[in-house]
Amino acid sequence: MLLPALELTKVSKDFGRIIALRNIDLTIQSGEFVSILGRNGAGKTTLLNIISGVSKPSSGLVELYGGDPADTENKSKLAVISHEVFLYNNLTATENLEYYASIYGVKDAEQRIKDVLQSVELMHRRFDLVGTFSRGMTQRLTIARALLHEPSLLLLDEPFTGLDQLAIGILISLLRKQKELGRTILLTTHDLHTAKELSQRYLILEKHRILHDGLMADTNPDEIRQKYFSSDRSGE
Amino acid sequence: MRAALSILKKDLRMEFRSKDSILSMWIFSLLIFVIFNFTFEVSRLVMLEIAPGLLWVAFIFSGMFGLNHAFAVEKENGNLRSMALMPVDGGQVYLGKFMSVTLIMLLFESLIFPIFIIFYDLQLSFQMFLLIPVILAGTIGFTSLGTILSAVAVHTRDQQILLSLLLWPLVSPIIIWSVNLTGMVIGGDITQGFYPLLTRVIAFDVIFFAVSFMLFEFILED
Amino acid sequence: MRALTDKILLIVLLFAFMTSIFLIFNWVPPIKASNLSEQVAQKIFYFHVPSAWLGFLAFFIVFVASVAYLWKRKRQYELIAVASAEIGVLFISLVLITGPIWAKPVWGIWWTWDARLTSSLILWLIYIAYLMLRRYLPDGSKRANLSAVVGIIGFIDVPIVYYSIRWWETQHPKAVMASGDGSLAGPMFFTFMFSLATFTLLYVYFLRKRYQLLVLEDTVNKQFKEMEIL
Ligand SMILES: Nc1ncnc2c1ncn2[C@@H]1O[C@H](COP(=O)(O)OP(=O)(O)O)[C@@H](O)[C@H]1O
Ligand SMILES: [Mg+2]
Numbered sequence: 001m002l003l004p005a006l007e008l009t010k011v012s013k014d015f016g017r018i019i020a021l022r023n024i025d026l027t028i029q030s031g032e033f034v035s036i037l038g039r040n041g042a043g044k045t046t047l048l049n050i051i052s053g054v055s056k057p058s059s060g061l062v063e064l065y066g067g068d069p070a071d072t073e074n075k076s077k078l079a080v081i082s083h084e085v086f087l088y089n090n091l092t093a094t095e096n097l098e099y100y101a102s103i104y105g106v107k108d109a110e111q112r113i114k115d116v117l118q119s120v121e122l123m124h125r126r127f128d129l130v131g132t133f134s135r136g137m138t139q140r141l142t143i144a145r146a147l148l149h150e151p152s153l154l155l156l157d158e159p160f161t162g163l164d165q166l167a168i169g170i171l172i173s174l175l176r177k178q179k180e181l182g183r184t185i186l187l188t189t190h191d192l193h194t195a196k197e198l199s200q201r202y203l204i205l206e207k208h209r210i211l212h213d214g215l216m217a218d219t220n221p222d223e224i225r226q227k228y229f230s231s232d233r234s235g236e
Numbered sequence: 237m238r239a240a241l242s243i244l245k246k247d248l249r250m251e252f253r254s255k256d257s258i259l260s261m262w263i264f265s266l267l268i269f270v271i272f273n274f275t276f277e278v279s280r281l282v283m284l285e286i287a288p289g290l291l292w293v294a295f296i297f298s299g300m301f302g303l304n305h306a307f308a309v310e311k312e313n314g315n316l317r318s319m320a321l322m323p324v325d326g327g328q329v330y331l332g333k334f335m336s337v338t339l340i341m342l343l344f345e346s347l348i349f350p351i352f353i354i355f356y357d358l359q360l361s362f363q364m365f366l367l368i369p370v371i372l373a374g375t376i377g378f379t380s381l382g383t384i385l386s387a388v389a390v391h392t393r394d395q396q397i398l399l400s401l402l403l404w405p406l407v408s409p410i411i412i413w414s415v416n417l418t419g420m421v422i423g424g425d426i427t428q429g430f431y432p433l434l435t436r437v438i439a440f441d442v443i444f445f446a447v448s449f450m451l452f453e454f455i456l457e458d
Numbered sequence: 459m460r461a462l463t464d465k466i467l468l469i470v471l472l473f474a475f476m477t478s479i480f481l482i483f484n485w486v487p488p489i490k491a492s493n494l495s496e497q498v499a500q501k502i503f504y505f506h507v508p509s510a511w512l513g514f515l516a517f518f519i520v521f522v523a524s525v526a527y528l529w530k531r532k533r534q535y536e537l538i539a540v541a542s543a544e545i546g547v548l549f550i551s552l553v554l555i556t557g558p559i560w561a562k563p564v565w566g567i568w569w570t571w572d573a574r575l576t577s578s579l580i581l582w583l584i585y586i587a588y589l590m591l592r593r594y595l596p597d598g599s600k601r602a603n604l605s606a607v608v609g610i611i612g613f614i615d616v617p618i619v620y621y622s623i624r625w626w627e628t629q630h631p632k633a634v635m636a637s638g639d640g641s642l643a644g645p646m647f648f649t650f651m652f653s654l655a656t657f658t659l660l661y662v663y664f665l666r667k668r669y670q671l672l673v674l675e676d677t678v679n680k681q682f683k684e685m686e687i688l
Contacts, residue, residue: 089312
């Protein structure tokens with residue numbers, strides 16, 4: 001049997017006296033596209049942070065490709081897209097990407113930077129400071145930044161929030177392409193339709209636990225909303 | 237090392253993009269000397285005695301300026317988290333930031349020093365070259381602790397105040413010694429104590445650097 | 459069991475303090491000093507020096523617990539470090555208060571920028587900064603990590619601070635215990651050691667109590683949260 005891309009065993013995380021995750025067991029195979037759904041504060045971001053190795057679990061075991069997520073080799077396979085764009089306003093688009101290319105040891109960086117800039121339609125602004133970009137443009141650049149080193153595991157934390165239509169379209173088509181390339185992708189979102197469109201599998205996270213783990217094909221967005229997010233279930 | 241150099245290059249690029257801040261820092265240190273001159277109306281002899289301290293006050297202010305800046309830009313768009321995600325050791329990140337902070341502080345110091353010489357009418361002698369290792373050692377001590385504590389303080393609301401609270405007491409031994417060594421050079425009395433004291437500063441630089449290098453990983457992690 | 463230990467500790471502590479006070483004020487002969495106020499002031503020595511020693515011990519424990527935290531990432535080590543830092547600051551505050559009370563009648567001034575005084579003040583400031591940092595940060599593993607780092611660097615700095623000002627001329631009385639020139643005669647030595655032991659016991663008691671309180675706070679909070687979840 002193939003080694004799973006990701007395996008969590010009994011993972012819990014507390015922030016001091018705040019509980020964020022409780023006893024998460026989760027296995028994800030290489031090439032899966034999984035949507036993680038849940039209310040605000042359910043622990044989605046924390047889960048992604050633990051997978052990326054930024055956060056250490058308070059207890060339990062996390063294995064990425066059979067090793068520690070914090071291993072250098074694993075980190076170079078990983079990319080994160082969230083509302084934090086990880087870019088320097090005082091550098092141009094190209095300079096930002098050059099910086100990341102050198103950190104991640106990207107080969108043939110110049111060509112690669114051109115490619116990713118083209119794919120997010122930012123070639124014409126490549127010599128402008130990121131500080132002068134609109135929100136949508138910055139988000140597009142951060143997509144380019146994330147794909148620069150051709151990661152095999154993509155963690156997307158509500159990537160559609162705050163995007164304009166153009167950026168949403170670009171991101172969705174790029175994600176499709178990544179899926180075809182066989183990348184493993186984890187996505188948290190509130191947009192159930194997009195989740196249904198893109199992913200095969202979905203998890204419902206509620207009250208810091210996995211409430212449900214199922215296949216998208218067996219359900220539809222309205223059913224999910226009805227079952228897990230209707231107002232009479234809200235306990236916030 | 238490659239990652240550290242990338243960070244250094246990026247930092248210097250950003251720093252020199254806004255030359256305004258370098259200019260304003262230089263004028264600021266000029267002001268320090270002027271204000272001290274107003275507030276302590278003392279004879280030239282006394283002035284010479286407190287001059288080494290004044291010089292280091294100006295240095296420290298310029299250093300604080302750079303340190304406050306160093307991680308503010310990293311916090312801006314979540315870049316601190318980005319650093320935790322990078323496939324490099326925390327120590328490498330520390331090294332990169334340390335180099336950029338140190339180089340910028342040394343640049344400020346080289347701008348401040350000529351003013352100091354002119355205002356206090358110091359005689360340039362061959363011995364003055366001994367100030368180079370003294371200033372280097374003092375500065376590295378200041379920045380090696382300052383870099384890690386700046387990364388700590390940036391997580392708080394009042395990062396500038398907190399950085400001072402954390403850094404000044406911890407770095408006070410290095411500063412006390414540096415002021416002393418500077419005084420010896422300017423006063424022209426290099427006594428037997430000079431070299432052992434300088435060695436001691438360097439030794440503690442090494443300790444501070446090594447400890448910070450090892451601990452930086454934990455600062456990036458959540 | 460824990461409660462019983464604490465009770466016994468408290469009772470022993472009470473007797474120890476009463477004995478200390480008796481020893482200090484009634485038993486040990488006064489020093490040969492020119493005037494009465496100096497003789498009385500000297501009694502502060504039995505509180506001042508043990509406080510200083512315990513300050514160091516407390517900060518050493520902060521260091522050890524901080525290292526242990528970064529190693530094992532167990533909440534308990536974080537809590538021990540905080541508890542010990544708070545107590546350490548308390549003891550060094552006592553040093554900074556009792557010092558001037560002694561100095562005024564003997565030196566005629568409350569404060570002087572003397573080596574020993576300055577380094578104690580710096581030490582105090584280092585750990586005040588540590589506690590301030592914690593107040594600024596929200597509870598969580600980030601705070602635990604950051605304060606552990608400061609707890610480690612802080613303690614490494616302690617000997618350096620003392621070393622750095624040692625060559626300053628000091629008016630401060632010599633570290634009598636270390637000098638061993640017989641200036642601390644039999645009864646004085648005994649009284650001092652007794653007082654030191656009493657203070658150490660006080661530290662242990664404080665640390666236990668403070669730690670238990672912090673754990674209790676956590677437990678209450680967690681139970682509250684778990685109730686919300688279920
Ligand atoms: N760094 C942190 N420090 C303290 N509490 C945190 C931190 N990050 C998240 N939390 C808490 O953990 C819980 C889960 O948060 P999060 O993972 O961000 O949820 P989501 O992304 O699903 O909205 C929340 O109660 C949140 O307040
Ligand atoms: Mg979130």
